[in-house]
Amino acid sequence: MRRIRSFAVAAAAFAAVFSAVPAATAASAASAASGSLAAYNCSPGYFCIYSGWNGSGTRCQWSQASLANTADNCSFIQRGQNVRSVWNKTGHRIQYYTQTNYHARVGSTQAGTGGNLQGSYQIRSFKPQ
Structure with a gap:
């Protein structure tokens, strides 16, 4: 009887530990997501690109609808x-x-949204879809 009781107690403890992990992970993921949205500093009416993840690093922004060469006025693209x-x-x-x-379309972003890219290329031109 003692063996069964010990097993039941161990199983309950095991379940309690592992059922708490997803909740903690979900809470930290939600916290990280809301914190990363705050990092995107982009003025209304502008298209913004960043040298870092989650809107960090150097920012370049444009209010015109299209631009044939972003390197003309974006310091981190020039570098x-x-x-x-x-x-x-x-x-x-x-x-x-x-x-x-x-030339060489790589992606697009809907109005009012954004996020991280693959990070392995430069955006050298853009225009409305």
Whole structure:
């Protein structure tokens, strides 16, 4: 009888420990997500790109609908750094390209959204979709 009781107590303790892990993970994930949204500092009406994850690092922003060469006025693109995150506060979806003059489309971001990218390329031009 003692063996069964010990097993039951151990099983209950095991279940209590492992059932608490997902809740803690979910809470920390929610906290991280809300904290990372606060990092995106992008003015209304602008398309913003960042050299760091979650809107960190150097920011370049543009209010025009399209730009044939982002290196003309973005310091971290001029230094050869990749774009790791974007935010689109325009009223339209933005398509972006790894080459100037709208060549080699790599992705797009809907109006009012953004986030981390793959981080292995530069955005060299963009325009509305």
